Amino acid sequence: AQTVTQSQPEMSVQEAETVTLSCTYDTSESDYYLFWYKQPPSRQMILVIRQEAYKQQNATENRFSVNFQKAAKSFSLKISDSQxxxxxxxxxxxxxxxxxxxxxxxxxxxxxxxxxxxx
Amino acid sequence: DTAVSQTPKYLVTQMGNDKSIKCEQNLGHDTMYWYKQDSKKFLKIMFSYNNKELIINETVPNRFSPKSPDKAHLNLHINSLELGDSAVYFCASSQAGGNNEQFFGPGTRLTVL
Structure with a gap:
């Protein structure tokens, strides 16, 4: 079965700075999707960014980008100019x-x- | 227009009661889901359902049952509620093909007293 691990329970960053959130996963599949969802205090789940495993190019959405390392099974999220x-x-x-x-x-x-x- | 809606948003009830949470999606999606988010914010899939298959997470007690009157609705029925059932329950939907994105409802906070 697949597992997803986020090793940072909490992160803090100064406004306008850049922060990177870590994620590793384990799977035996080769064709999959990875996602980052945001949940503000309103509790609504909001999709931030997605990555198709077969694409080598890292996904980017405005200030949000990912570093997808398929061999290492790593999928980190970088937030630039934090607001x-x-x-x-x-x-x-x-x-x-x-x-x-x-x-x-x-x-x-x-x-x-x-x-x-x-x- | 709301894409995925759930009712009620808040539900407070006594142990032992039976309750239902309704979910509707107007996106024309073919698959719907129920997730449970516990007090530590951990989200876990409970059910996945489309017109071809129902996938039940093996850890879900059989007191929980999904019921789908049509493709746009997937309701969650819970019998004999227990204290440990207190959580936020999210409904979601997705469409075959494309980018696999799941759209979430606003969640229902269930409190069992």
């Missing part, structure tokens, strides 16, 4: 590609990293 609104729980998640037999599989989540933004 107060970035304060939230961040969850790394894995899912086998639905089109490669993933079917109705759900997401496997890490335990989350609580990100604090210092003004």
């Amino acid at each position: 107060l609104g970035d304060a939230a729980m961040y969850f790394c998640a894995y899912r086998k590609n639905r089109d490669s037999g993933g079917g109705a599989d759900g997401l496997t989540f890490g335990k989350g990293t609580h990100l604090i933004i210092q003004p």
Whole structure:
């Protein structure tokens, strides 16, 4: 079974600085997706960024980017120019590609990293 | 328009009661899910369901059962509620193909007294 590990329960960063959140995963599959979700105090789950395992190029969404190292099974999230609104729980998640037999599989989540933004 | 909605948002009940949480998605997705988020914020899949298969996480007690009247709805029924069932329950949906993204509802905070 696949597992997702986030080794940083909490991180703190100064506003406007850059922070990197770590995530490692374990799977025997070759075709899968990785995600970072944000959960602010409102508890709504918001997709931040996704990465297809077959793509070597790291995904980028505005101030958010990932460092995907498939061989090392590592998927870190970098947040540049941190803003107060970035304060939230961040969850790394894995899912086998639905089109490669993933079917109705759900997401496997890490335990989350609580990100604090210092003004 | 709300993509994935859940009712109620808050539910407080006594031990031993039976309760339901409703979920509806208007995205035309073919698969729906229920997740449980415990007091430590850990999210775990409970059920995945589409018209072809129901996948049940083996750790979920059989007091929990999903019921789908149609493709747009997946309700969660819980019998004989226990204190340990207190959590936030999230419904989500996704579509076959494409980027595998799951869209989440706002969550239902269940408190069992």
